[in-house]
Amino acid sequence: MYFVMETIEKLTKKLRxxxxxxxxxxxxxxxxxxxxxxxxxxxxxxxxxxxxxPSVSFTTIYKTLExxxxxxxxxxFVIDGDRKHYDPNTNLHHHVICSSCKRILDVFxxxxxxxKLPDAVKKDYAVSGFQIFFHGICxxxx
Numbered sequence: 001m002y003f004v005m006e007t008i009e010k011l012t013k014k015l016r017x018x019x020x021x022x023x024x025x026x027x028x029x030x031x032x033x034x035x036x037x038x039x040x041x042x043x044x045x046x047x048x049x050x051x052x053x054p055s056v057s058f059t060t061i062y063k064t065l066e067x068x069x070x071x072x073x074x075x076x077f078v079i080d081g082d083r084k085h086y087d088p089n090t091n092l093h094h095h096v097i098c099s100s101c102k103r104i105l106d107v108f109x110x111x112x113x114x115x116k117l118p119d120a121v122k123k124d125y126a127v128s129g130f131q132i133f134f135h136g137i138c139x140x141x142x
Contacts (some may be wrong), residue, residue, distance in 0.1 A: 008034065011073060020067060024050060025056045029064050033074065039095070039104040040083045079104065079133070094132040100141035107134065 008030045012022050020026075028049045032040070046061045061085075065086055068074045075087045079097050085104065094107040111132060121127070 011068075014071060014073075015067065016050070018067070018071070023060075023062055025053045026064050028052055028056075029061060033068075033086065033088045036088055037106060039087050041074070041081070041083050041085050077131075077133075092129060092131075094134070096134040096136065097137040098141055099135050100137050103138055 008027065010031055012027070012033070015026075016022060028098075029045060032045050032048045036044075038044070042062050042065055043060070046058050049056050049061060065074065065084075069076045069086070071091060073088070075090055075133065076084050077087070077095075079085055080102055089106065089132070094103050094109065094111065106138055112130075115130060115132075117125075117127060
């Protein structure tokens with residue numbers, strides 16, 4: 001089960017409506033993300049786009065990813081210090097992360113019956129969702 005961000009055509013219209021120019025480099029960013037289950041960092045996206053468009057700047061990559069996040073087209077999370085990773089699957093799901101190689105896999109399981117909030121948290125928050133990150137060593141690294 002995998003859900004991707006908007007089609008490139010719909011995404012292009014959405015970004016144009018936000019006043020963003022659609023350059024060949026930005027289209028390539030969309031293509032890199034489309035159906036991508038590897039949860040790439042901005043650096044990963046930059047390396048892939050730079051192969052085709054050597055003059056692309058890291059700033060273009062980063063700002064485009066931030067805009068996609070703001071528009072709800074990608075989810076962003078940090079797993080290794082301050083490096084952000086991007087997931088074009090914006091449906092609720094969880095992740096398992098290898099502590100050694102840092103590979104990230106999607107987990108499509110509903111844990112809501114198992115997750116219980118402490119009363120102190122329920123008292124102070126109207127929780128609208130949650131995301132679980134499992135950490136361990138994958139079989140390739142073990």
